[in-house]
Amino acid sequence: MTTHLAPPAHTPSGAAQHSAELLPLVDALAPGQILTLSLSLESARALLATLSAERKGLFEWSPEADGDAVRVDVVKRDAAKGSLRGVLEALSWDHARIDGFEQGAFAARAAGDLEAARALFERFARNLFRHIGFEEDLLFPALESAAGLPPHAGPTAVMRAEHIEIRATVQLLRGAIGDSSADTVRLRERLHGTLGPHSVKEERILYPMIDRVLSGLRSDELVGAIQAYEPR
Ligand SMILES: [Fe+2]
Numbered sequence: 001m002t003t004h005l006a007p008p009a010h011t012p013s014g015a016a017q018h019s020a021e022l023l024p025l026v027d028a029l030a031p032g033q034i035l036t037l038s039l040s041l042e043s044a045r046a047l048l049a050t051l052s053a054e055r056k057g058l059f060e061w062s063p064e065a066d067g068d069a070v071r072v073d074v075v076k077r078d079a080a081k082g083s084l085r086g087v088l089e090a091l092s093w094d095h096a097r098i099d100g101f102e103q104g105a106f107a108a109r110a111a112g113d114l115e116a117a118r119a120l121f122e123r124f125a126r127n128l129f130r131h132i133g134f135e136e137d138l139l140f141p142a143l144e145s146a147a148g149l150p151p152h153a154g155p156t157a158v159m160r161a162e163h164i165e166i167r168a169t170v171q172l173l174r175g176a177i178g179d180s181s182a183d184t185v186r187l188r189e190r191l192h193g194t195l196g197p198h199s200v201k202e203e204r205i206l207y208p209m210i211d212r213v214l215s216g217l218r219s220d221e222l223v224g225a226i227q228a229y230e231p232r
């Protein structure tokens, strides 16, 4: 199985960017295995539409804008075709995947490879900011409206405030990770001190609450919308 530390970037040629030719690559994955594709935005949208229609419930999908291209992590799930998705499972997967980039960045820095550290941390920051974006734009409003929660008080307000702190620390680390003279230890402790408990609260309280108040079908639709989410 491939790891988060060195995901294999598979970059099909222009002629091979059609969904019909990419589908066999996804089908060939073992459950849990990651395929990283570098696609045009148009090809990425087309492949997601094809997978959603023809491989429903069988894959995780997380895109990351990378210049004019989109880098997509696709993972085959160990599930029955057509099975409904829940928010807890889908977003716990995304937390672990994103944390893998942060761990990889600091492992590279410890090994003296500052270029790899900077590149992996950039992937961490982009993926985390997209994750925060869909939580604030899609997930929290869905919970607020289904549970009758106010957006400026209660659990989603706490999560939004923590996002501000997490973003600020990630931005500071973005500037420091590739600088051998920078002291990243305290910044990293600050990041772990906020992001760690934040993710735990989401996985133990908020995500299960969302799956509870939404019907199974609505949770599944929400996971589909999250997969298709493109940050503003
Ligand atoms: Fe969050």
Ligand SMILES: [Fe+2]
Residues within 6 Å of the ligand: 091, 095, 131, 135, 199, 202
């Ligand atoms: Fe989250």
